[in-house]
Amino acid sequence: MGVEVAVQGLSKSFGRTPIWRDVSLTLPAGEVSVLLGPSGTGKSVFLKCLIGLLKPERGSVVIDGTDLVHCRESTLYRLRRLFGVLFQDGALFGSMSVLDNVCFPLREHTRESESEVRRIAREKLELVGLGGAEDKLPGEISGGMRKRAGLARALVLEPEIILCDEPDSGLDPVRTAYLSQLLIDLNAQLDATILIVTHNITVARTVPDNLGMLFRRELVMFGPREVLLTSDEPVVAQFLNGRRFGPIGMSEEKDTATMAAEREQARAGHNDGASGEDVRGVAPQLEPTPGLPPRDAVRRRRERVMRMLPTLPDAARRSVLASFDTASATRTAETAPAHGVAGPAGGPNLGSPGEERWR
Amino acid sequence: MTTVSGKASPVALGRGALREFGTLFALGLDVLIGMFRRPFQVREFIQQFWFVASVAIVPAALIAIPFGAVITLQLGSLTAQIGASSFNGAASVLAVIQQASPIVTALVVSGAAGSAICADLGARTIREEIDAMEVLGVSPIQRLVVPRVQATMLVAALLNGMVSVVGVCGGYFFNVIVQGGTPGAFLASFSALAQLPDLWVGEIKAVIFGFLAGLVASYRGLNPRGGPKGVGDVVNQSVVITFLLLFFVNFVISVVYLQIVPPKGA
Numbered sequence: 368m369g370v371e372v373a374v375q376g377l378s379k380s381f382g383r384t385p386i387w388r389d390v391s392l393t394l395p396a397g398e399v400s401v402l403l404g405p406s407g408t409g410k411s412v413f414l415k416c417l418i419g420l421l422k423p424e425r426g427s428v429v430i431d432g433t434d435l436v437h438c439r440e441s442t443l444y445r446l447r448r449l450f451g452v453l454f455q456d457g458a459l460f461g462s463m464s465v466l467d468n469v470c471f472p473l474r475e476h477t478r479e480s481e482s483e484v485r486r487i488a489r490e491k492l493e494l495v496g497l498g499g500a501e502d503k504l505p506g507e508i509s510g511g512m513r514k515r516a517g518l519a520r521a522l523v524l525e526p527e528i529i530l531c532d533e534p535d536s537g538l539d540p541v542r543t544a545y546l547s548q549l550l551i552d553l554n555a556q557l558d559a560t561i562l563i564v565t566h567n568i569t570v571a572r573t574v575p576d577n578l579g580m581l582f583r584r585e586l587v588m589f590g591p592r593e594v595l596l597t598s599d600e601p602v603v604a605q606f607l608n609g610r611r612f613g614p615i616g617m618s619e620e621k622d623t624a625t626m627a628a629e630r631e632q633a634r635a636g637h638n639d640g641a642s643g644e645d646v647r648g649v650a651p652q653l654e655p656t657p658g659l660p661p662r663d664a665v666r667r668r669r670e671r672v673m674r675m676l677p678t679l680p681d682a683a684r685r686s687v688l689a690s691f692d693t694a695s696a697t698r699t700a701e702t703a704p705a706h707g708v709a710g711p712a713g714g715p716n717l718g719s720p721g722e723e724r725w726r
Numbered sequence: 727m728t729t730v731s732g733k734a735s736p737v738a739l740g741r742g743a744l745r746e747f748g749t750l751f752a753l754g755l756d757v758l759i760g761m762f763r764r765p766f767q768v769r770e771f772i773q774q775f776w777f778v779a780s781v782a783i784v785p786a787a788l789i790a791i792p793f794g795a796v797i798t799l800q801l802g803s804l805t806a807q808i809g810a811s812s813f814n815g816a817a818s819v820l821a822v823i824q825q826a827s828p829i830v831t832a833l834v835v836s837g838a839a840g841s842a843i844c845a846d847l848g849a850r851t852i853r854e855e856i857d858a859m860e861v862l863g864v865s866p867i868q869r870l871v872v873p874r875v876q877a878t879m880l881v882a883a884l885l886n887g888m889v890s891v892v893g894v895c896g897g898y899f900f901n902v903i904v905q906g907g908t909p910g911a912f913l914a915s916f917s918a919l920a921q922l923p924d925l926w927v928g929e930i931k932a933v934i935f936g937f938l939a940g941l942v943a944s945y946r947g948l949n950p951r952g953g954p955k956g957v958g959d960v961v962n963q964s965v966v967i968t969f970l971l972l973f974f975v976n977f978v979i980s981v982v983y984l985q986i987v988p989p990k991g992a
Contacts, residue, residue: 422862458857459855
């Protein structure tokens with residue numbers, strides 16, 4: 368099972384510029400979490416603090432009972448082997464071929480024979496759809512391929528915690544969908560804790576168990592996906608819908624004058640750059656590809672969320688209950704022999720929370 | 727807090743410089759410890775050694791010939807004026823082996839190989855390769871920096887021998903052919919003033935300078951500021967810093983050596 372990551376009161380600044388203050392959240396063991404945020408809110412910096420590449424001024428990151436911020440270097444290197452990290456553009460070693468890149472962690476950390484190392488590496492490359500590009504150098508393949516190769520390298524040591532820095536940037540919507548599915552499948556197979564940092568709304572709505580958002584140098588919220596997806600917070604609503612009208616501006620914050628001017632424009636009928644529909648609301652979550660084992664995380668999360676149910680806001684509570692109802696309905700359907708392996712994400716899941724989705 | 731932006735106060739500058747040297751020193755200690763820690767990166771070491779040697783040998787030899795010649799010519803006219811031209815050989819050998827050779831070696835190793843090492847590591851840093859390596863649980867110091875520093879040290883030690891020989895040969899040539907000195911006197915005076923510790927201190931200097939060249943190059947390469955332009959800047963800085971350190975350390979070693987090792991015949 369994956370490992371819980373408990374972040375407490377984390378603050379980071381570069382010189383006198385604070386990046387974010389007092390961020391506290393817990394990535395539940397084995398669950399998939401997404402951290403949203405406009406560009407430049409320090410999402411990547413947050414990831415780097417989680418793995419000890421940057422040192423936050425205050426706070427702690429506790430993994431397996433060890434505080435990663437205040438531990439010895441040797442402990443840090445040992446803990447890092449629990450992690451698989453996908454960097455923004457893959458961060459492959461430019462002097463090595465794609466295959467050697469994927470072999471690298473195995474060669475450094477295991478005593479496997481060369482043929483076994485290559486077998487495992489090829490297997491992971493197949494998994495991300497890079498079977499034919501093994502002997503190419505990172506400079507000779509496209510950005511999306513580099514990213515997938517980076518993911519293969521991150522997976523090769525079977526990590527307990529997978530961190531993805533914008534897995535969707537530079538990928539088309541179709542490849543993004545495949546990648547999302549891949550991450551969910553991995554979660555089902557490895558039961559690893561996954562944190563995805565992104566500003567892709569589709570990923571945020573369909574992939575995670577838990578959802579958080581960074582804005583204005585702090586964590587706006589973090590919790591079960593329903594909480595953020597049904598939130599009335601203006602920042603969240605604006606971000607999920609990709610509108611110009613709202614607290615988020617071109618530079619991170621907006622002054623009141625700009626906001627008033629934009630409100631005027633809107634009243635005059637100016638299109639605000641979004642489709643006009645309200646895409647808030649809880650979309651059905653991705654499920655593992657049929658044939659794979661069910662995700663243990665779903666069961667654990669259900670128990671956890673049920674315990675915290677009384678503390679959730681109204682809309683989120685209703686949505687959670689509705690999703691659990693349909694989930695159990697799906698499960699009974701799955702036990703029927705005819706639908707044994709079918710159980711696609713759509714079907715019964717889409718129907719009943721309809722009134723919830725549009726409220 | 728209101729401070730004048732864009733213009734750092736001298737105190738802040740001094741503090742910044744101290745901090746830089748502190749981190750450089752810390753990296754130096756890490757590298758020293760790393761040299762004796764397994765696993766030893768044989769492949770990386772051999773590759774780097776070969777690279778450093780291949781870029782350094784020819785320029786070092788080409789600098790050594792005129793350098794040895796100039797010293798001999800200068801000393802030749804000086805010793806002739808005071809009537810000690812039979813000691814010309816000893817004086818030029820001492821100057822070449824103790825001072826010129828290690829310095830020439832270090833300048834070439836730093837200028838030719840150190841700059842390349844710095845640029846390579848700098849490019850890797852801004853492409854997040856170094857971060858990725860750390861995250862994969864592999865220490866970049868152990869994996870990349872230690873073999874590079876070892877390579878520059880070994881190349882400097884070996885190159886120092888070659889530069890000494892080439893320098894002395896150059897000196898001999900100019901003394902005997904150009905200035906009309908006596909070959910026998912030039913050779914015989916070697917052992918009149920020079921002694922074995924002179925050779926040792928030259929080698930020790932070369933090893934230390936090689937260490938400094940590799941260390942400073944790696945240190946600046948691992949800490950570039952502000953993207954691709956930053957890499958160009960740190961390469962420049964690494965060479966300048968190495969040169970400054972080099973002459974300072976050379977001064978210290980020379981003073982200490984002259985104090986503790988008595989000159990021959992004294």
